[in-house]
Amino acid sequence: MESFLKLIRYAGLLIFVVGILLSIVTFINFIFSLTDVWWLQIYFIRLYLLLLVSGILLYILITFRKKDDEKKE
DSSP: OHHHHHHHHHHHHHHHHHHHHHHHHHHHHHHHOOOOOGGGSGGGHHHHHHHHHHHHHHHHHHHTOOOHHHHHO
């Protein structure tokens, strides 16, 4: 169970990092108009921010969850 939770935790961290990178790239593309690729348009920044928030919430919820022995006290 512990290895599964560690896998989920790092998946949340990966989703967070991907969301940050895609948001930054999309914002830079919006400012400088580098390309017309549809997934780098400013409309998709909402999706990338959703990934960012979901990833960090998943990471935080798994990392700072209460253990069974802490619940009893």
